[in-house]
Amino acid sequence: MTCQLLADCLDEIFEYLEEDRLTLHSCLLVNRLWCKLTVRILWRNIWNFKSKICQLKAASSILSTLIACLPNESKELLHKNDIFISPPTPKPPLFNYATYCKVLSTYGIDKIVDKVLNDKSLLNYRRSLVANEVFKLFTSQISSLKKLVYHRNGRYHINFSFNYFPGAKDLSELHCESDLPSNFLYQLSQVCHNLQSISINFVSENISNELKELIFSQKNLKNIALSAFDESWSDIIPTLMKHSNSLIKLCLYSDNVNLSLSFVRLFPNLQEIIISFPNLFQVSENFKEFEDSTRSFIDFRKLQYANFSKLQILKIPFYCPRVEYVVKFLENNGKNLQKLYIYRSDKAISLSVANFCPNIKSLYVTFKNDELDILKTIFISCQYLESIKITCGVRHLDKKEVLNTVANYSPKNFHELKIYSSSRSYVSSEDLEAFFISWKNRTPKKLLTLVMIMGGFFTSFNMRIIKKYEKLGVIKFKIKWYDEEEKEEEFVT
Structure with a gap:
């Protein structure tokens, strides 16, 4: 009982250190209990390397550890194909590290394999073999998966098909492409019904029935992110309507101003809307012509009249719809806004914040060098404001x-x-x-x-x-x- 109490207390302490990787790594060396509790946290998400300098070292350490955890038949398969990856130590692994994973990423596996096996003589099918064996290890060992990122490598493919994947039932977040294999999507839809967040990168116009079924079968979907470039997301909109009352966050990412935005108004309970069109400035060499013709975000003229009574966050981090559309939108929806981020804004938009957003807490709009009075007006009108980002420079406000x-x-x-x-x-x-x-x-x-x-x-x-x-x-x-x-x-x- 005393030992369990100590473990529970240490567990609480280590949770607070989750972002402090340096301190956590030092805890590995204290004793076996500290090591086990620390490993469990460090291996939740192993795919993000904060420093580029240590990326190769980290990737090599992770891959060699995972290879050491593979079953004997997987190791023999790699050896038969002349793939030899030395384990970190001659001794067997202390833990089954794959079981601690809560985030699984095909992109992350690809990145690790490519960094470590960068010998040009090593053909892609061998890299694919390593990636697939590592992926099979995860799918068989993870008991409770929270996030899955499944994007396909252009040079080789992870054959993600599972007959036994106990962790998929707890999946709450999925990032995927629209053209994933139908058998994978079908299998996932049979076991996974509690997704809270889905992010789809559209790489083709045709959306499979299996992807639609996966989305439709979710019980309480809250967040949707749609990313499209040359393709369209219109085919998936009817399926999303099943979740019209449960969706609270919607992110739209594209560089095509002709894509539909008006459907956003069909989700009345949205608390956060992000409209991110980062590459529009590349469309035309004539910036004035571009501003007049494309920055209008054609469908936003319909969206400006929508009412979102629960909207708290609005982000337009790159190019903005026509000023009059945004002003009207803020007039209708600014009362409950707590965070507003508009990168390419305008004097009229800044004034509309003062007029229509009394409860704003966090703000970024741009001010030109003659608009200091507007900043003062916002400070006076928005008495709940806690944070502001201000651009300073030759064409903008002076720092002093x-x-x-x-x-x-x-x-x-x-x-x-x-x-x-x-x-x-x-x-x-x-x-x-x-x-x-x-x-x-x-x-x-x-x-x-x-x-x-x-x-x-x-x-x-x-x-x-x-x-x-x-x-x-x-x-x-x-x-x-x-x-x-x-x-x-x-x-x-």
Whole structure:
């Protein structure tokens, strides 16, 4: 009983360390109990390598460990095909590592195999053989799978067919392509009925009946992400209507402005809408002509009149529909919005935030260099605002003016300022310290998180001042070279 209590306590502690991989790795060496609890967390999702420098080392370690866990018949099959991958140690594995996996990714397996077996003399069918044996190990050993990413490699194919896959019944998240083998989709639809999230990358116009059946058979589908380029997602829309009341998040990702958007209004309970069209600027060399003809997002003119009483998050991270459409949409749906992210926005859109979005908490709209008063208006009108991202540069607001405005006009709940530098610009150390002093004297006192994206404030004097006020507990400072809000929605993870 005492031993189990200790394990439960350690388990709770290690859960808090899930993002701190360095500390978790040090726990592996304490004793067998610590090692087992740590391995269980580290092997939940082994497909994301944070550092490119250690990618090969991590991939090699993971693959050799998995090969060591293969059944004897799989090892013999690899040896017969002259594939020799040494185990990490001469001893048998301490644990059946595959059983701890909660995220399974064909893309991840492909990436690991390609990194480790990069010898050009090793033909693709041998890489395919390794990938398939590893995949069979996972499907036979995982008892409870939460997320499956199934994308096909153009050079070789993982033959994902399962007669025995106990973990599939617990699957809650699926990322896949629209042309997956019908037998796989049929098998999955027979055992998996509790998907919460489905992400589909459309690679053909024809959607199989098996994919439609898989979507239709889900009991409580909440999130849908559709990604299409030359293809269309229109064929899947009637099937989605079965979930019209349960869907709360919808992400549409494309570069084709002629794709249907009007169907979005058929899902009245949406809490989050993302419309991400990142590559539209490549369509035309004449930017003005492009702006006039394609940025309208033709179907959004119908969507502007839709009412979503539960909508809390709206993101349009790249190119935006016509301004008048967005303004009307915010007039109808801004009351409950808590987060708004519009990259290519306009003065009218910024003013509509002040007029129609009184409960907004997190905001990113762009301001031109003569629109400082609009920022002040938003601060005064949106008293629940906690976080804002502001672009500063030659054509946008000045950093010094932004800092002064934040110090004097931001509401009492405000505690996070993100500054994105669109061009090289600095603020003097005197102005920076004056801002920190103003923030220190604010009532009520709140720790300010100051995030710099793509440069700025990087003089040695400024960094000294920043460190000074970090130690005083006035600010928390972060530097980022990209903004996660601008990352494409993850259709392959």
